[in-house]
Amino acid sequence: MPAPLAADALTGNPCAGLSDGQASAIGLATPGEVIPGQTGSRCQWQSAAHDANKIFISPLAVQDNGLTGVYATRGASKYFEPTTVAGYPAVYADNADLRPNGSCALWVGVTDQLAVGVTSSILVGPNATNPCPIVEEVAVAMVQHLKGDA
Numbered sequence: 001m002p003a004p005l006a007a008d009a010l011t012g013n014p015c016a017g018l019s020d021g022q023a024s025a026i027g028l029a030t031p032g033e034v035i036p037g038q039t040g041s042r043c044q045w046q047s048a049a050h051d052a053n054k055i056f057i058s059p060l061a062v063q064d065n066g067l068t069g070v071y072a073t074r075g076a077s078k079y080f081e082p083t084t085v086a087g088y089p090a091v092y093a094d095n096a097d098l099r100p101n102g103s104c105a106l107w108v109g110v111t112d113q114l115a116v117g118v119t120s121s122i123l124v125g126p127n128a129t130n131p132c133p134i135v136e137e138v139a140v141a142m143v144q145h146l147k148g149d150a
Contacts, residue, residue: 004111005146015043067109
């Protein structure tokens with residue numbers, strides 16, 4: 001695995017995953033909004049073009065074994081496709097395959113202890129039936145930001 005990313009800020013403020021400039025360049029309205037949840041906070045950005053479209057960054061703070069925890073749920077996943085994001089291990093995985101409906105889940109191992117989910121809810125527009133490329137674009141931007149490159 002490449003050098004662990006400086007991801008501590010993400011667990012307290014998942015919106016720290018992207019700079020406002022990065023979010024705007026991708027087509028997201030800024031700033032992102034922190035949404036508290038049972039498994040930790042996530043950040044939600046709305047599309048600048050379509051209010052119905054959203055992208056989320058969700059640090060998996062409830063477990064501390066990084067992508068190993070995601071791999072442990074492999075049997076329950078409807079899709080499970082290992083990949084890399086800017087050199088970091090990642091996997092497309094979810095317990096329901098809603099990709100044709102605008103929902104894609106990509107988990108990135110940013111440290112050995114922390115996996116971060118980048119997910120979508122895209123209801124309209126060109127990415128509504130093929131959401132994974134935009135999710136990957138956001139994940140690459142997040143890794144660049146956490147590395148201090150953006």
